[in-house]
Amino acid sequence: MDSVGVKLLLIRSSPFAMSCALALRQKGVKFEEVPENLSARSDLLLRSNPVYKQVPVLIHNGKAVSQSLVILEYIEEAWPPSDTTPSLLPGSAYDRSLSRFWADFINKKFIETGLKLMKRFGEEHATARKEIVEQFITLEEGMRAIGSVGPYFLGQKMSLADLALVPLVPWFTSFEALGDLKFPGPEQCGRMHEWLNAMREDPDVVASVPTADWLLNYTLNFREYIKKHYPGGL
Amino acid sequence: MDSVGVKLLLIRSSPFAMSCALALRQKGVKFEEVPENLSARSDLLLRSNPVYKQVPVLIHNGKAVSQSLVILEYIEEAWPPSDTTPSLLPGSAYDRSLSRFWADFINKKFIETGLKLMKRFGEEHATARKEIVEQFITLEEGMRAIGSVGPYFLGQKMSLADLALVPLVPWFTSFEALGDLKFPGPEQCGRMHEWLNAMREDPDVVASVPTADWLLNYTLNFREYIKKHYPGGL
Known part of the structure; x- marks a missing residue:
């Protein structure tokens, strides 16, 4: 697993993966899209999400986060709202x-x-x-x-x-x-x-x-x- | 719906409801347990959770929150961590x-x-x-x-x-x-x-x-x- 950069393991037809891609774009986070093939999963996917072996997986600082709502909350917290970074959740x-x-x-x-x-x-x-x-x-x-x-x-x-x-x-x-x-x-x-x-x-x-x-x-x-x-x- | 007090609509056999009860106790929040009967749902339950008509429902300040993980996140944010109030999530x-x-x-x-x-x-x-x-x-x-x-x-x-x-x-x-x-x-x-x-x-x-x-x-x-x-x- 790379220790730098942000990667999103995805397939284009997965709404869950596209939610995470959109959240990263909203936050202005540069990331690499890593397309997966669910009929021949990569070692990176199997290592990163051993429980479900599914996309999306977000890799950040060499650590993997799975499950789309969990990833969205992670994106909100890892790139917290600021004057130039929008929030993905309302205030109250x-x-x-x-x-x-x-x-x-x-x-x-x-x-x-x-x-x-x-x-x-x-x-x-x-x-x-x-x-x-x-x-x-x-x-x-x-x-x-x-x-x-x-x-x-x-x-x-x-x-x-x-x-x-x-x-x-x-x-x-x-x-x-x-x-x-x-x-x-x-x-x-x-x-x-x-x-x-x-x-x-x-x-x-x-x-x-x-x-x-x-x-x-x-x-x-x-x-x-x-x-x-x-x-x-x- | 009452405008004051904290109520938790529950049935005793629901693990989801018991998670929320435990979270409130961890936070030291006083609350009223309101037992529901799923074969004759109360008007309060039907009004509070019209989408699922299920327990648990947390009622706080006259507003209803449903779905157990959503309720747990709400409890964490409505009674935020302090010197005397524990956090329900780790720091990083x-x-x-x-x-x-x-x-x-x-x-x-x-x-x-x-x-x-x-x-x-x-x-x-x-x-x-x-x-x-x-x-x-x-x-x-x-x-x-x-x-x-x-x-x-x-x-x-x-x-x-x-x-x-x-x-x-x-x-x-x-x-x-x-x-x-x-x-x-x-x-x-x-x-x-x-x-x-x-x-x-x-x-x-x-x-x-x-x-x-x-x-x-x-x-x-x-x-x-x-x-x-x-x-x-x-």
Whole structure:
């Protein structure tokens, strides 16, 4: 493991990895992207994350940090907020808890449903299509309950909740193109639309997520693979 | 929702709730335990945690915080470390990431296996029995990799990793009594044994976890219920 420099072990299709890349860009931290191949994991990955053997892994000062929310908290603490370094969490304990709660919801529940859209067929796929629309409404209600004026999840500044949700933006586009997702309209999910539009214009966001074209192609290939090898769904 | 006082909505069998109760006791925060009934949830619970409708929920200054790791971080920040108030996280960003990583592992992977021991039968139960022993060894290796001298997970002070693991102590006793768990011996899991012995003697721990007898009775009743209503496992 190198003792200097910042490395992020990642795969481009991992929303968890893209959250960490975006957090580093937000903080202005220079880092090396180290692409991993999950069908032939590198020795560095196996040594750095022996429990899960998964990306993302952040390597800083020769030490490895795993699990995306843990990495995000680490980035916040290792490069603490200053006049020139933004915070990834709001100021008050309660607002911080809201940001962490929604980041956790997105990473656990929302991505779980997205994976079902990728890997399941028939009735299970139909259930996931309904579930993801309900979850968009849950997110909308969450934003509204906070009473934030946006454009970010909690208000004027990007925080953990945005970092968790942003990498899913091109997935929404890809799922819509495939007919798997009908995004609720602005009359029902106005804050979500405002949020989406702001994210699509942010240069750090654009640099940290795959393009919709790349992802659409990835999704089509992935599904072909699943259909061929796991016809009952994975 | 009351505007003053600290309340913790809980059920006694929830390890997540007991982690939060222990964290409050560690901080010296006086709080009211509000027992919930998950077959007839209170209006306060439904209003406070509309997304999951689950315990634990911490109510402080009339505001509700949900999800146990989010609550633990909130407790750390709302009652920050001082000369008389202990910290629930170590000082360095890297050590904090280790504590968060292991708390997350325990809450996700370890408790998932424990639930399989409770709810599954036959081959799935046998697989869970093997899995939990492997996970004890993973925890032992985690503690050893940190190089801490104990007795706590990261060294001389209790932190998030201990708070996540402590509520499982009486479950280990209960599972052992039922023949579902053969805890690896001190020669294989010496640090885990040292940790267990220290936790069993800590008065705050004793006050925050169910007794082994109560839990054994709970486990037996729960399994009878599952066997009767879900003979294929739940």
